[in-house]
Amino acid sequence: MISELNVRLFDEVTNLVAIDEPLGRLTTYEIGGPARFFAEPKNVEEVCLLVEKARRAELPVFILGGGSNLLISDSGIKGLVLRMNRLRGIYIENGKLHVGAGDSLPGLVKRASSMGISGFSRFAGIPGLVGGMIRTNSGGRHGTLADVLHSVVLVTRDGEETVRHVEEFDFGHRCSNLSEEIAVKLIFKVEWGNSADLDAERLEIMKQKTKSQPLSDRNAGCCFRNPAEGIHASKLIDECGLKGFGVGGAVVSDEHANFICNEDNATSDDVRRLLEIVKDTVLSETGYELKQEIIYWS
Ligand SMILES: Cc1cc2nc3c(=O)[nH]c(=O)nc-3n(C[C@H](O)[C@H](O)[C@H](O)COP(=O)(O)OP(=O)(O)OC[C@H]3O[C@@H](n4cnc5c(N)ncnc54)[C@H](O)[C@@H]3O)c2cc1C
CATH class of the missing domain: 3.30.43.10 (Uridine Diphospho-n-acetylenolpyruvylglucosamine Reductase, domain 2)
Incomplete structure (x- = not known):
């Protein structure tokens, strides 16, 4: 109100x-x-x-x-x-890489490889800002935020500044315990590598992702977490024959079944109804309960 x-x-x-x-x-x-x-x-x-x-x-x-x-x-x-997009700034201090929560993640990935800092190619192909990685421990099969993070400068909901070390976030598969605090700066460990090798690694990961994900369509990445080690939500959804299935303007991607795309002026309700249908179908046909990875705001 x-x-x-x-x-x-x-x-x-x-x-x-x-x-x-x-x-x-x-x-x-x-x-x-x-x-x-x-x-x-x-x-x-x-x-x-x-x-x-x-x-x-x-x-x-x-x-x-x-x-x-x-x-x-x-x-x-x-x-x-x-x-958070205006809170930017990338620099090295005391042997650590400091990055504003508002810096672009794709920009950081490129910048790290040109500076010769290894470990960031794992984020190639992931859009968004650097602070947006904490809530879901962003990453994938090449590794996650938890592997390279040292600590985070946060603002509490009382407007106080504080610092939390990586171990204090309880990072897991697409989750962390961050809830109320606001990240303003992330501090990363630094391991040096060779710029040309890191660039090649980054481009190779991008190439793989471009082949398997609808990166140029309107979506929010994977909709569901993988329900267990080695069990992929995309495979379960595909096996249920849901690729191409739609509600209103929202459609399950033909390229990657765990992506729901806004193909034709989809509303939020279209996407939510489709998410429910996918979840219910996978549960009834495979017995796996999918947990949503996309965050819903209302
Ligand atoms: C094509 C595509 C491919 C993708 N591939 C991947 C992938 O391979 N792996 C992966 O993990 N994800 C992937 N994603 C999902 C998404 O890009 C990541 O989760 C990304 O890290 C989210 O960052 P963001 O800045 O967009 O966060 P937002 O979507 O803006 O926010 C996500 C959550 O983080 C919170 N948040 C954002 N900034 C802050 C802050 N500064 N402090 C505190 N909380 C904050 C928000 O409140 C919200 O709860 C993909 C998405 C797309 C569209």
């Missing part, structure tokens, strides 16, 4: 906050209604200020990275959405 009080609180920082900002265009799905309040803080002080204002106004806060793992409700978000 947005009260007049909420609006008045943000009046004090109107230069930072937009009202009814469309969100769909900020996601790879290109789906979703507006954010009642929206800001792109340019430094940690602004993150702390905005979070503190929202807390006083009892408004929920949503953190938006590159919007590449998100499905946003058609009716939008009745809270404050903070988009």
